[in-house]
Amino acid sequence: MTRLLHRITRSRFWRSIFRHGWPDNPLDRTLVMTSNLFLHLHPVKVSRLSLKATYTFGLGLITLILFISLTMSGFMLMFYYSPTVERAYPSILNMQTTIPYGQIMRNLHRWGAHLMVLAALLHMLRVFYTGAYKPPREFNWVLGVGLLVLTLGASFTGYLLPWDQLSYWAITIGSSILAYAPGLGPALQIFLLGGQEVGQEALTRFYALHVFGLPLALAVVASLHLWRVRKDGGLAVQSIASGNTVASESLGTVYAFPVVALIEILLTLGVSLALVLLSTWANAPLLEIANPYLTPDPAKAPWYFVGLQELLEYGHPSLMAVLAPGLAGLFLLILPYLDPQPLGAGLWFTSQRGKRIAAYSALYAIAAVFFFITLETYILPRQLMQERLPQFVSLIIIPGGLLAVLVILPTIVLWRFRPERREMLILLFTELLVFTAIFTLVGWFMRGSGFQLVLPWLAKVGLAHRV
Numbered sequence: 334m335t336r337l338l339h340r341i342t343r344s345r346f347w348r349s350i351f352r353h354g355w356p357d358n359p360l361d362r363t364l365v366m367t368s369n370l371f372l373h374l375h376p377v378k379v380s381r382l383s384l385k386a387t388y389t390f391g392l393g394l395i396t397l398i399l400f401i402s403l404t405m406s407g408f409m410l411m412f413y414y415s416p417t418v419e420r421a422y423p424s425i426l427n428m429q430t431t432i433p434y435g436q437i438m439r440n441l442h443r444w445g446a447h448l449m450v451l452a453a454l455l456h457m458l459r460v461f462y463t464g465a466y467k468p469p470r471e472f473n474w475v476l477g478v479g480l481l482v483l484t485l486g487a488s489f490t491g492y493l494l495p496w497d498q499l500s501y502w503a504i505t506i507g508s509s510i511l512a513y514a515p516g517l518g519p520a521l522q523i524f525l526l527g528g529q530e531v532g533q534e535a536l537t538r539f540y541a542l543h544v545f546g547l548p549l550a551l552a553v554v555a556s557l558h559l560w561r562v563r564k565d566g567g568l569a570v571q572s573i574a575s576g577n578t579v580a581s582e583s584l585g586t587v588y589a590f591p592v593v594a595l596i597e598i599l600l601t602l603g604v605s606l607a608l609v610l611l612s613t614w615a616n617a618p619l620l621e622i623a624n625p626y627l628t629p630d631p632a633k634a635p636w637y638f639v640g641l642q643e644l645l646e647y648g649h650p651s652l653m654a655v656l657a658p659g660l661a662g663l664f665l666l667i668l669p670y671l672d673p674q675p676l677g678a679g680l681w682f683t684s685q686r687g688k689r690i691a692a693y694s695a696l697y698a699i700a701a702v703f704f705f706i707t708l709e710t711y712i713l714p715r716q717l718m719q720e721r722l723p724q725f726v727s728l729i730i731i732p733g734g735l736l737a738v739l740v741i742l743p744t745i746v747l748w749r750f751r752p753e754r755r756e757m758l759i760l761l762f763t764e765l766l767v768f769t770a771i772f773t774l775v776g777w778f779m780r781g782s783g784f785q786l787v788l789p790w791l792a793k794v795g796l797a798h799r800v
């Protein structure tokens with residue numbers, strides 16, 4: 334077998350493409366890495382620690398694989414989809430019922446899109462909690478935040494295309510949230526919808542952004558992101574000897590070819606198999622054709638914006654849809670620059686104390702959100718407050734002040750223990766994460782008819798109306 338491989342890789346044809354032989358010695362392995370466009374993404378050797386499954390969980394690569402798979406399934410869907418108000422819904426129906434493999438292709442695309450948002454979010458958590466945003470990787474974190482926004486944009490614009498009740502109303506609500514941004518909001522709404530309402534103009538623009546603008550931007554920024562991983566010295570790993578973050582050399586290393594290449598191939602096969610199984614098991618939802626005169630009850634934004642929709646229940650849009658998420662976004666963006674110390678990167682939670690801070694802040698944040706929701710919904714006399722107090726006080730000062738106190742309170746407690754900057758960031762990031770997660774879950778599972786707060790099993794919203 335090896336002789337055969339040697340023969341093939343020594344042939345003139347092979348060498349005209351790859352220029353190296355069968356890699357059974359260090360020199361050939363090095364040549365394989367440096368002379369191949371795809372393998373050149375890796376250094377010749379990589380640290381064993383960075384390959385540990387429980388370090389990265391392969392989440393960055395999984396996000397990338399999902400992006401590539403979405404590009405392929407989306408390309409196939411374009412053969413049959415018509416982006417007009419009259420033809421969009423029938424073309425999806427046609428795809429599902431008469432085109433061979435049309436239903437599964439649609440399922441692959443729909444489930445892949447949800448999974449990509451989820452994988453990008455989880456990858457961000459992994460990067461944060463392992464301190465992999467620390468110098469020299471600050472800018473790659475910023476590029477990552479850009480990728481997350483583009484991923485959300487790609488998913489949001491695709492949501493409208495089936496033109497059913499779910500997509501029509503989710504986008505109507507989602508875009509009305511966008512319109513609250515001061516100054517930019519209405520302009521953004523007009524840019525996206527081509528008017529005040531979701532119609533043919535909106536469908537054309539969403540289609541153009543979904544099939545061309547956003548995937549192109551994603552491809553460009555993702556390439557930059559991967560190039561930066563390579564240029565920043567590979568993944569951040571912890572040196573056992575010095576406690577410093579180092580590039581791979583001083584630790585146990587392995588050749589990237591074939592070890593990393595094999596891991597990547599296996600991960601690609603695993604993700605593809607899981608996606609195919611999921612798409613065989615569950616069909617992408619398709620409700621009745623969009624009807625602008627019939628609002629579903631409850632009408633919900635896509636799941637990743639339901640947290641924002643939920644927040645809007647407690648205060649003025651300029652606070653809940655603009656200021657609060659704006660501050661959270663700004664915090665995410667500048668986060669690596671608030672923690673300039675490279676020490677402690679590459680290790681989950683950096684220290685035992687970091688781990689405890691994350692656990693306690695998560696528990697605190699769960700209690701704090703439920704306290705906020707209960708107080709705002711059942712205890713404060715909201716009706717009376719809105720009648721007696723100026724709007725500025727009842728809808729901005731009171732809920733905003735309450736949220737701010739709940740966020741700041743644990744930072745004051747931690748301050749007394751002289752925390753490192755990293756520890757303070759762990760506290761704030763965990764709070765932000767848990768607040769977002771709980772508001773999303775409450776909006777998703779505990780809002781029934783009239784968007785009233787009910788117990789999850791009384792919400793009576795089928796899965797087809799949620800995803």
Ligand code: HEM
Pocket residue numbers: 389391392393394396397400453454456457460465466470473474475476477478480481484555558559562567568569
């Ligand atoms: C479309 C979305 C994204 C893709 C395709 C992607 C892809 C990747 C890949 C393949 C890696 C190397 C392997 C790994 O860490 O698993 C990586 C590393 C990294 N990513 Fe992402 N990423 C995305 C989004 C994000 C986000 C949202 C953030 C943070 C806000 C982020 C920040 C980083 C950083 C700082 C590194 C270097 C980590 C280290 O050195 O350990 N990425 N990304």
